[in-house]
Amino acid sequence: MRVLVAEDHPVLARNIATGLRRQSMAVDVATSGDEAERMCQLTAYEVVVLDRDLPVLTGDEICRRLGRQPERPRVLLLTAAGELRDRVYGLERLGADDYVPKPFDFAELVARVRTLSRRATRPAPAVLRHDGIVLDPARHQVTVDGRPTELTPKEFAVLRMLLAAGGAAVPHRDLVRAVWDEHLDPRTTAVRATVSRLRAKLGGGDVISTDTGEGYRLCG
Known part of the structure; x- marks a missing residue:
């Protein structure tokens, strides 16, 4: 599974990437919105873990742009904006596939990324x-x-x-x-x-x- 983590906080980005790699995922990291957009153009990610407050291009704008692509990755918004209205806005207006407020439980994040990956690809044989x-x-x-x-x-x-x-x-x-x-x-x-x-x-x-x-x- 190929995942992009777009997060401008370097320690958090590194911790998320390290944890996902330990779960057999191939993980790239972007620290700004323009970098995230460029990497999505070059690589077919299954899931993008996207902070809404990225520099240069916001995560909101990246989410909108990804939503216009015919074959787009699944997007999980990971953000400090955790109010109900924020979650509704992210899911309905921005077109995100999932929304996880910070702080978060890492086991839940892994489960949600795996679930999105199953939606993004054809199901593999059961065995x-x-x-x-x-x-x-x-x-x-x-x-x-x-x-x-x-x-x-x-x-x-x-x-x-x-x-x-x-x-x-x-x-x-x-x-x-x-x-x-x-x-x-x-x-x-x-x-x-x-x-x-x-x-x-x-x-x-x-x-x-x-x-x-x-x-x-x-x-x-």
Whole structure:
């Protein structure tokens, strides 16, 4: 899941981004309205967590502009303006999909972002299967030949993409965009290391192949 956090308070923006990344989301951060607009033009985000009081362009204006796009991300307004009239205005007049006043509970924010993401994309199969590997997205569980297998959030997200590809190769850049974010150093071995650990947990051998120039695929 790709998320943009548009928040001009650097500490809060960093904390939100870090927390969402720990939930297997790829998160970018914008600290002004014009930066947020530019990033939305370049990247297909599923959800934008948007502060209303951004500099240069306000979050209200960004929300209106996103609403005019034929294929737009879901917008969650996250703001200190928490009165009933503010929430009604944000949902009805600005066209936001959800509205969370500050201060907020982080677990609730994660749940709301996940809910918006499900609305933004076609529903994934309830359970993904391949040669004894079973991944249940709703329960966040993986079994291999019937045995529960513990995966890190990144490993789970990579496996989900590989399973969804149905045996086709998933390019390295697609994994970076969906599972990591724009700040990942292109020279890093993070993707390769994650795939290597995932391969070992799934039984080792050639369960995941590395196709030079194409990406990674599930074998069998």
